[in-house]
Amino acid sequence: MMERRQGTMDRREVVASMIKGRGDALIVTGLGSTCYDFGTEDHPNTFYLWGGMGAAAMLGLGLALAQPARRVVVVTGDGEMLMGFGAFATIGAKAPKNLSLVVIDNEHYSETGMQPTHTRRGIDLEGVAKACNFPSAETVYTEAELAKSVSEIFGGTELLFRDIKVNTKRYPMSLRLRDGAHIKNRFRENLLGSKAFD
Amino acid sequence: MTTEAPARTWPRDIYDVFKQVGIEQIAYVPDAGHAQLIRDCEADNAMNVVSLTTEEEGVAMLAGGWLGGKRGALLMQSSGVGNCINMLSVVMESRFPLLMIVTMRGEWGEFNPWQLPMGQSTGKVLEDIGVYVQRAERPDEVRDVVHAAAQMTFSSNRPIAVLLGQRLIGFKDWSK
Numbered sequence A: 001m002m003e004r005r006q007g008t009m010d011r012r013e014v015v016a017s018m019i020k021g022r023g024d025a026l027i028v029t030g031l032g033s034t035c036y037d038f039g040t041e042d043h044p045n046t047f048y049l050w051g052g053m054g055a056a057a058m059l060g061l062g063l064a065l066a067q068p069a070r071r072v073v074v075v076t077g078d079g080e081m082l083m084g085f086g087a088f089a090t091i092g093a094k095a096p097k098n099l100s101l102v103v104i105d106n107e108h109y110s111e112t113g114m115q116p117t118h119t120r121r122g123i124d125l126e127g128v129a130k131a132c133n134f135p136s137a138e139t140v141y142t143e144a145e146l147a148k149s150v151s152e153i154f155g156g157t158e159l160l161f162r163d164i165k166v167n168t169k170r171y172p173m174s175l176r177l178r179d180g181a182h183i184k185n186r187f188r189e190n191l192l193g194s195k196a197f198d
Numbered sequence B: 001m002t003t004e005a006p007a008r009t010w011p012r013d014i015y016d017v018f019k020q021v022g023i024e025q026i027a028y029v030p031d032a033g034h035a036q037l038i039r040d041c042e043a044d045n046a047m048n049v050v051s052l053t054t055e056e057e058g059v060a061m062l063a064g065g066w067l068g069g070k071r072g073a074l075l076m077q078s079s080g081v082g083n084c085i086n087m088l089s090v091v092m093e094s095r096f097p098l099l100m101i102v103t104m105r106g107e108w109g110e111f112n113p114w115q116l117p118m119g120q121s122t123g124k125v126l127e128d129i130g131v132y133v134q135r136a137e138r139p140d141e142v143r144d145v146v147h148a149a150a151q152m153t154f155s156s157n158r159p160i161a162v163l164l165g166q167r168l169i170g171f172k173d174w175s176k
Helices: A011-020 A033-039 A056-066 A078-083 A086-094 A125-131 A143-155 A180-197 B010-021 B032-042 B055-067 B078-084 B088-094 B113-129 B139-156
Strands: A026-029 A046-048 A072-077 A099-105 A136-140 A160-165 B023-028 B048-051 B071-077 B098-103 B132-136 B159-164
Touching (some): A011 A033, A011 A072, A011 A143, A026 A033, A033 A046, A033 A072, A033 A099, A046 A180, A056 A072, A056 A078, A056 A099, A056 B048, A078 A099, A086 A125, A086 B048, A099 A125, A099 A143, A125 A160, A136 A143, A180 B055, B010 B023, B010 B032, B010 B139, B023 B032, B032 B071, B032 B098, B048 B055, B055 B071, B055 B078, B055 B088, B055 B098, B071 B078, B078 B098, B078 B113, B088 B113, B088 B159, B113 B159, B132 B139, B139 B159
Parallel strands (some): A026 A046, A099 A160, A136 A160, B023 B048, B023 B071, B071 B098, B098 B159
């Protein structure tokens, strides 16, 4: 049997390149490491989910439908995505053109003791996305592929999925902001102005 | 025992309230009691209607919709409430509004015993997680109950579930 290809990129370097390319995109991060990764450079256009495992992709769908003129980018972990697995089908059926769904995939549950997730056992999220009608779905292993994907994630004009394979290096929780109501109100005020409090 | 409910007008009343209060996103897992309301919403081009694989998806989706400035409603049967409980922590912690319209099973002449555990627990588990629960039992009160709940959730940023009693849906005679 062929050895499966391992992720070698560093998650913080991957996210740093995403932060550099984010432009005016609205970003949703899933609970755990992707929140901390994006917390390295806090931004009011980021909604951090500290809970509700499995929420990220669907929260992104609601936001994308509400803001069709803006690019909405969900960035979450493989464990979080697996818990919201049905969202692949729900999003694929609705197919909003302004949504990018990105999994930073280290193939483990890093918060709880590095137990392997299903992606470690060969479950192929790119294949799942393709089966669920995502018009663009790729697995990303290299810096060159990443550079191309980052511009597509933020500049794309169709529903897109990227499974970005990274190594298992862990980082500190680089996010002090935890209060959900504050994160929500800040996001809405920045996006909607005075209408945020109608 | 009246076994046949008269022609239903309350689903249209709910749709009318949705229009009145500016609901633009509908997330649902189907229930026979919601069939007409789902059809009315699907036929409305001003509404984004999303069919879910499981109810908790709708809790997250409508939070995203609200982040983007849109009001929504989540339609489901009482059995789906149990699926939502942990996802409601997103709503509680971040103080999102959430309007849940729940058709009840397992409470009024239920013929399927498997519906009883969740049906009898629906209101209790919602209240336990912090959702305000209101009920409508008669067709002529559905409009007002839904309208009042909508005003309350969108002006308080707190989740409200309207439970539509199984008696509204009607008694299904299972004796033969």
